[in-house]
Amino acid sequence: MGIKDYLQKRRDEAELGHGIWRRNHDRFVRGLDRFHQILERMPSADMIDVMVPAANSLADLLPRVRAIAEEAQQLAPSDGTDIPYSTQGTYSDLNRALSKAGNSVALCAEALAMLRCSGECAAACTGKISVERRVATVEEHIVRAEELIVQAREEAAQKAF
Incomplete structure (x- = not known):
């Protein structure tokens, strides 16, 4: 473990518990990580070029997930x-x-692994559509989590009064 990994671990512990x-x-x-591997x-x-937009969409969700988890830890700390x-x-x-x-x-x-095993894929093959549909599902769960963190924030504000 290098210094960068150590510092990231410490930051994660402080912000995410x-x-x-x-x-x-x-x-x-x-x-x-597994998707990108x-x-x-x-x-x-x-095939890589066809799937890069899906990979980018998933990667763009990570800061949103981290922000939700950080705020949840602030509102309702969990160490167990x-x-x-x-x-x-x-x-x-x-x-x-x-x-x-x-x-x-x-x-x-x-x-994506199943798509990889199926061989060549055109821009509109069913494997690509399957991956994109699953990416959309991930996005839906993140949107729902964002709605819930807003609700949790409001509940915490009401509790404070």
């Missing part, structure tokens, strides 16, 4: 496996949305 919010973030990162091993440059309590179940729903997003990224990587 050690609990469920950190695990959700890390699950998303692992899925994204599979993309790098595509058999032809044409328990989901923080909220009267309306907002944190439970938020955990579910982030978890589904991470799992959906892994499914994107799986769809």
Whole structure:
């Protein structure tokens, strides 16, 4: 582990803690890494070019996932496996949305692996459409998580009064 990795680990611990919010973030990162690993091993440059927009879309979601996880950690710190309590179940729903997003990224990587195994792919092949559909699902889960973090913020503000 180099100094850069060590500093990033310390930053992650400070901003994301050690609990469920950190695990959700890390699950998303692992899925994204796996997607890019599979993309790098595509058999032809044409197939890579076809899938780069999907890879970019997923990568663009990472800062949003991190922002949600950071704010969730600030609003409801978690250093264990328990989901923080909220009267309306907002944190439970938020955990579910982030978890589904991470799992959906892994499914994107799986769809890409299947596309890779199927051979050459034109710009409109069914494998590409499958990957793009899964990317859209990831985006939907992130949008839902963003809605829930706004709701959690509002609940916290009401609690403060």
